[in-house]
Amino acid sequence: MRIGELATRTGVSVRSLRYYEEQGLLASVRSSSGQRHYTDQEVERVTFIQRLYAAGLSSRTIAALLPCVDAPSKENSDAALERMALERERLSQHITDLLQTRDSLDAMIAGARRHRERV
Amino acid sequence: MRIGELATRTGVSVRSLRYYEEQGLLASVRSSSGQRHYTDQEVERVTFIQRLYAAGLSSRTIAALLPCVDAPSKENSDAALERMALERERLSQHITDLLQTRDSLDAMIAGARRHRERV
């Protein structure tokens, strides 16, 4: 498929897909005229990239991890393993924070509700 | 206390504190010479603001919610309640996504570990 279809399938803008390629996160096969072509596999990969972005990882970090997903090997696994564990920890901490924040929000909401009914 | 102390106590830069004030998130009492002064209360408030930032809320949104924390009233509670519920929902969704991402990361890590031991 071409880039437009990948974009609509993943919900990611064409611009972003090109950016991912520029950052080394996403590969494409070029037709003789220079147009990018992708396989169905890439749909999954793009959503995975999006997920990592949502987890707060930067392009650089994602670029460092992806090779390990693609082809786990001695060279990359050692360094990447550590990095993944690190990011996993950061993510866990972040989730904990967010849960706490949600509790705070809930308390705020409950407070507002109480106030409203009292009046 | 003055701004420097608030900064070190909260771990937030002086620059950011001034920015919060500019955005209407944080108030200060000015001395005759124009220096900002804060009470201990503000320490808590700053960390709360940080928490909301970490939850992905923007300054605008935070500014819209905070009045409701400060002084719940008929005027603000009605609109803010809805907004809070909305943000609460967004946050919940985000947490769900992150949990999924963490699972993916765990799978990646497990894969790398397996590979390493196999070799």
Add this chain to the structure above:
DNA sequence: CTAAAACCTCACATGGATGTCAGAGGCAAG
């Protein structure tokens, strides 16, 4: 064959929170 739609590259713009610098004034300790 032609027109519309999709694609290409390059480059500049945007937004949001923060960093940083300059120039000036404030305040406490020696």
Add this chain to the structure above:
DNA sequence: CTTGCCTCTGACATCCATGTGAGGTTTTAG
């Protein structure tokens, strides 16, 4: 009083993912 640190405002810089537009080629549909 002076020295050194803190603070003030204002402005410009930065990072990063994305948007946007120009100018040009390719593909597709009629």
